Amino acid sequence: MRIVIVGAGPAGGTAALMLARQRRHEVVLLDRDEFPRVKTCGSGLSPLCIGLCRELGLHETMARHAYGVCGLRFTGPAGHMATLAGPEGAWVVPRATFDAEIAGAAERAGARFEQGFKVSRLLLDAAGRVRGVAAGDRELEADLTLCADGAHSRFSVDPRPKRTIATIMGWYEGVPVTPGHMEMWFARRVSPWYGWLFPETPTRVNIGLCYHPDDPAKPRDIFDELVTRHVGERLRGATRLGRLRGAPISYTDSVGPVTRRGALYLGEAARLTNGFTGEGIFYAMKSGVMAADLVAKHGGRTFGGTTLEREYQRAVERAFNLRFRVALAFRGFRGSEAFTALTALLAFKPVERVLHWALLHAT
Numbered sequence: 001m002r003i004v005i006v007g008a009g010p011a012g013g014t015a016a017l018m019l020a021r022q023r024r025h026e027v028v029l030l031d032r033d034e035f036p037r038v039k040t041c042g043s044g045l046s047p048l049c050i051g052l053c054r055e056l057g058l059h060e061t062m063a064r065h066a067y068g069v070c071g072l073r074f075t076g077p078a079g080h081m082a083t084l085a086g087p088e089g090a091w092v093v094p095r096a097t098f099d100a101e102i103a104g105a106a107e108r109a110g111a112r113f114e115q116g117f118k119v120s121r122l123l124l125d126a127a128g129r130v131r132g133v134a135a136g137d138r139e140l141e142a143d144l145t146l147c148a149d150g151a152h153s154r155f156s157v158d159p160r161p162k163r164t165i166a167t168i169m170g171w172y173e174g175v176p177v178t179p180g181h182m183e184m185w186f187a188r189r190v191s192p193w194y195g196w197l198f199p200e201t202p203t204r205v206n207i208g209l210c211y212h213p214d215d216p217a218k219p220r221d222i223f224d225e226l227v228t229r230h231v232g233e234r235l236r237g238a239t240r241l242g243r244l245r246g247a248p249i250s251y252t253d254s255v256g257p258v259t260r261r262g263a264l265y266l267g268e269a270a271r272l273t274n275g276f277t278g279e280g281i282f283y284a285m286k287s288g289v290m291a292a293d294l295v296a297k298h299g300g301r302t303f304g305g306t307t308l309e310r311e312y313q314r315a316v317e318r319a320f321n322l323r324f325r326v327a328l329a330f331r332g333f334r335g336s337e338a339f340t341a342l343t344a345l346l347a348f349k350p351v352e353r354v355l356h357w358a359l360l361h362a363t
């Protein structure tokens, strides 16, 4: 049986890898772009995501490309600054490399990866069941279709208005940073969102900003204002690599419909991101694993009854609903005066020193 996957980000790539490893189906991974391609993303991998890479046997590969992070320097809404440092806990792996490595691993496991294939529509049978995809005149029949085409998904079945976080970011060479430290600014200007500086190599960083999509100011002006304030003088001898890029992050407080007959929706195409942090890579990969596991469970039987779809819907709800609600509650807290007070407390030197000691001895 043939499974076609639309989109080779972490969701589609992971699904392709796990399905190809099952060696039971013909797996075809499609992407409109040629890889490696730049993806607008901070490329930060949380400990959860690193753990998942380990489970999937991708840890060693990704570790070769990873910039290890052992500390966070943050600035609170009222300007208090503090550093929380401990053992290495997070990674930054540029998405061009990260996504290409997963897709490459899927190919080596037996998936066919077609690049430059921009799916323009889903093919439906007379009963409305998805029976494949098409790019212009070219049709590709499938027994099961996985839609992993990201935040702009053109095939989404979720009827609710989309909730998004707006972003703008760029890459810079030569910004002085504390080695191994990320930076975040919880500036009132974009509250409850934030700005960040993530190191990708000892000399290259990505700098970006999440903000409210209804903010009437020009994105470039908000970016310039906050980056000047928080990176300031350090930008003086630095070079920007390419243009600034913007992209939405699509999120939800509860999982909506993530299936239709003959198709499952993965990753950001299903709005699976953390509404507190904007993290989406872990959620994308996890949904890819869940889809592949359920396909394995349903084995060689013809897909397109409704059992697979129903079980995937339930599995995604069980895995993420609580996390999404907690994420939005935390986001509410971050926009509050209590959060400002907390950042002031953390910036108080004796507290910072105790936390530093505790984090170093926590593992």
Ligand SMILES: Cc1cc2nc3c(=O)[nH]c(=O)nc-3n(C[C@H](O)[C@H](O)[C@H](O)COP(=O)(O)OP(=O)(O)OC[C@H]3O[C@@H](n4cnc5c(N)ncnc54)[C@H](O)[C@@H]3O)c2cc1C
Pocket (backbone or CB within 6 Å): 006, 007, 008, 009, 010, 011, 012, 030, 031, 032, 033, 039, 040, 041, 042, 043, 044, 045, 046, 117, 118, 119, 120, 148, 149, 150, 151, 154, 167, 168, 169, 208, 247, 248, 249, 266, 267, 268, 269, 273, 278, 279, 280, 281, 282, 284
């Ligand atoms: C500025 C920014 C910073 C972020 N920072 C982080 C971070 O630090 N850490 C983190 O965990 N998350 C971060 N995220 C979120 C994260 O990037 C996404 O949640 C994640 O990429 C979702 O993965 P995905 O596989 O679902 O979709 P994507 O990664 O978007 O992949 C979708 C793929 O589908 C392809 N595609 C789209 N349409 C078609 C089509 N019609 N036909 C064929 N192919 C198609 C695209 O080319 C793309 O390769 C950030 C997002 C933004 C915008």
